[in-house]
Structure formats: structure tokens, C-alpha cells
Amino acid sequence: MMEGADSPVDSASGTVTSLVTAPTAGADPVRKDRVAIVAGGVAGDRYCVDEDVGGEGGHFALDACAVTLVAAEALAAVQDATGIDVSDGRHRRNIVVRGFGEGMDALLDATVAIGDARVRPTRRRPPCAHVEQLAGEEGLASALSGRGGLCCTVLEPGAVGVGDPVRIVEPDPGTAGEAIAARLREAADDDT
Template structure:
């Protein structure tokens, strides 16, 4: 991890036991290789099973911005993402393809998780999908299982390959100069 890499915290944790079930906020969860204990996707019951994610992250800053811009408050978990993290900005693009320590688990965010009309329908909040566009969170693979609790540290353990490659190239250029 580089010295200037951002460090954040877990603000909240959310699971839903089955497809369409109301979200449940948790103080702690166990992340397994195939998903979050107690969550619909780990149980094989998520609505978008073919496009499911083992773990989903969303930025607390994105949810705060949605509330400020639209008045829609989904801090109760109606955003339907598993881990709300703060400290990485609303888009969290710096986390894509990086190795990220989230509490006792090690995750790799692989792609954006855009919002859909289904999340808006379940949340009962017209305009939520549009408000979350480009800040709906990230899908993650689980590299190491572990426990995660509200307040746990979130840190980039290893930058994504593009960033790492750029840093190496910059150091090599400096040596030549």
C-alpha cells in the first residue's frame, strides 16, 4: 500500500435474506468466498443471479449526495449494497481492480454495480436509480474470507495493475533522469 492511498471505514452493513426481502442492517457480517452470510446472493436467491456479485460496496459519500440532491434517504439499506464505506469519494473508481482490505476480509472490486429500476421499486423511491447513476457501487470478488464490522478499517492493500504499472514506469523515468 502506498503512503498516500486513501483509508476509509465501514459505515454500515446490509443483507437481505431472500430476493425482494427488506434489507437488514447488521453490526457485523462474515464474508465467505461465495458471498456475505445471510445475504440472498450467497443463498442463491438474488434477483440478478446471473449478474450477481459475491459482495457489493457503495460509497457513503454517494448516498449522502443522493440525500442532499434529491431528499431520498436510503441509509436504512434500501440501496441494497452489502458494505457502505466512507473515505473513498462518491465514485470509488480508485478501488476498481485493487486489492482492498475490508475489516478481516480481502476483496477485489471488479466492476461498477449500476442501479436498476428493481432497486428503485423495492426502495419505493422514485428517482433513486437515476440519482445513483455512476455512483451505484462496485461488485467484488472475495480473495480472503473474514469478518467485517461497522467501524472497521478499509484500505487499499495493493493498487490495481494499471496504477502499479504507472508508478513503476514513473520510478524508472526518474532513475534515468
């Protein structure tokens, strides 16, 4: 099937269901109705590298993960499989998104609009064992394996609120290239 303007990748959309920050390492997560995404991450989050808006930088210098996303579907699957409910933010990801499935594969390497901000999910964000200690839930890291979310770079700062739309503005270059090649093949077939 040719991917064009009406393809699932191009028309994929979702919604922000929850926003979470933690002001310092090891601090309890704080659910927010609205956050500011700045060049250095989420204002007020421990990993934000912009000291003017709070944050310690944390592991950012090592892994360049300014903003983290996790799927609401993944958190629901964790709860269904284990009984562990981390909807209070103990998953320790900044933005919970519904509408892209557990792995959010369509978002990887795409330009994604979240509220007024634009980000690029660059890789998966596996959970660390430390999340179990902080959440007080043995087995949480294993349950989140393959469901730990995505790590994003900030392309355009902006405000993000619960209920805001999430949409793919531009698919990843590989998908876009495949769509162009498919259109060219189809046009060549039509000419013969």
C-alpha cells in the same frame, strides 16, 4: 507526480459505516453490526452462493457479484440532490464505505482489505429500476446512476464490522505499473 509508498492510491483508507443484507429476493434489507464474508459472498445475503450460510445465489451466476460496496458520500449526495434517504439499507448494497469519494475509483481492480476480508472491486454496479419499487422511492435509480457502487469478488473470507478500516492493500495493476515506470524514468533521469 510519482506514485510511491506515500501516494494517495497507496495510502487511501476509509471506514465501514454500514452493513446490509437481504435474506431473500425482495425482502427488506437488514442492517447488521457484523457480517461474515465467505467465498460465495456475504453470509445470510440472498446473493450468497454458499447455501451453508444462507442465500439463494440470485444473479451471482450471471454477473459474479459476490459482495457490493457503495460510498457513504454517494448516498449523502443522493439525499442532498433528491431528499431520498436510503441510509436504512434500501440502496441494497452490502457494505457502505466512507473515505474514497462518491465513485470509489481508487478501489477498482485493487486488492482491498475490509475488516478481516480481502476483496477486489471489479466493476461498477449500476442500480436497476427494481430498486425503486423495493425502496418505494420514485427516482432512486436515476439518483444512484453513477453512484451505484462497486461489484467485488472475494479474495480472502473474513469478518467485517461497522467501524472496521478499509484500505487498499495493493493498487490495481495499471496503477502499480505506472508507478514502477515512473520510478524507472526517475532513476534513469538521475543517472544522466
